Amino acid sequence: MPRTVDHRLHAHRRDAILDAAADLVATQGYADMSVQDVITRVGISKGAFYHYFGSKPALLEGLVERIAAELAGLCREIVDDPTLPAGEKLRRCFLTMTRRKARMRPLLMEMLSVWYSDSNAVVRQKLCATSSGQLVPLMARVIHEGVDERVFSVSDPLTTAGIVWGLAQNLRESLGRLLLDQSIGDPLPAMRTRIAAYTEAIERVLAMESGTLRLIDDAVVAGWVDSSLGRSR
Known part of the structure; x- marks a missing residue:
């Protein structure tokens, strides 16, 4: 049976990642921001991050x-x-x-x-x-x-x-x-x-x-x- 996708939850988590990235870019710059910084800020796993952004x-x-x-x-x-x-x-x-x-x-x-x-x-x-x-x-x-x-x-x-x-x-x-x-x-x-x-x-x-x-x-x-x-x- 195919897994049901909760689109609202998906959008919420994606926005949370983007919110964290926007704050990090504004405060420390894109070049100095790492994917790990975003992962730590949001509190998600690396696998979860790459599910949303490659x-x-x-x-x-x-x-x-x-x-x-x-x-x-x-x-x-x-x-x-x-x-x-x-x-x-x-x-x-x-x-x-x-x-x-x-x-x-x-x-x-x-x-x-x-x-x-x-x-x-x-x-x-x-x-x-x-x-x-x-x-x-x-x-x-x-x-x-x-x-x-x-x-x-x-x-x-x-x-x-x-x-x-x-x-x-x-x-x-x-x-x-x-x-x-x-x-x-x-x-x-x-x-x-x-x-x-x-x-x-x-x-x-x-x-x-x-x-x-x-x-x-x-x-x-x-x-x-x-x-x-x-x-x-």
């Missing part, structure tokens, strides 16, 4: 997947709100995601250099595709509503959503690499310039009124820079 890199992948799912959930709540106009939904989605990431700054700063290493290129591409699969359909809904409201002017909302999300992904990677570039004394001016350029590009893709979209709060950008400079001193 390796330390798989644990990193799990953390990124969970963050992406959380961000998609936050955006879905905004998109489903019938009281908000499309332009406001788009603005809130971008700002909500960047503000939520800012609250996870210690964890994400420690993950940043590992995430953009050449060894993680395949995983990075895979997870970017996963997040696109979650967020592009939501963005397409917003764009379709914006076309109906005559605040956007596009012929194909779904394809346009993919373009907009691709620009947002490129901006995120560009900002991350600026934070990691130790040859730049203060990356804040360059980051502001990139954000302004990508914001303008997205407004043009959607044929929005110029200056109506905000992708990220300046205070959030400054906070990331402060964290980066603090780590490099």
Whole structure:
């Protein structure tokens, strides 16, 4: 007789492992965290750990997947709100995601250099595709509503959503690499310039009124820079 799987228990234990890993990465760094550290923190056997995650890199992948799912959930709540106009939904989605990431700054700063290493290129591409699969359909809904409201002017909302999300992904990677570039004394001016350029590009893709979209709060950008400079001193 096949064994019955308790999916709620499975999800709870997996989350417990990810919670422990997130705390350890934020406090001691991904490079210094070992699988044994996670096992000890959760209080499980090595076999139980490898039942959920096949390796330390798989644990990193799990953390990124969970963050992406959380961000998609936050955006879905905004998109489903019938009281908000499309332009406001788009603005809130971008700002909500960047503000939520800012609250996870210690964890994400420690993950940043590992995430953009050449060894993680395949995983990075895979997870970017996963997040696109979650967020592009939501963005397409917003764009379709914006076309109906005559605040956007596009012929194909779904394809346009993919373009907009691709620009947002490129901006995120560009900002991350600026934070990691130790040859730049203060990356804040360059980051502001990139954000302004990508914001303008997205407004043009959607044929929005110029200056109506905000992708990220300046205070959030400054906070990331402060964290980066603090780590490099």
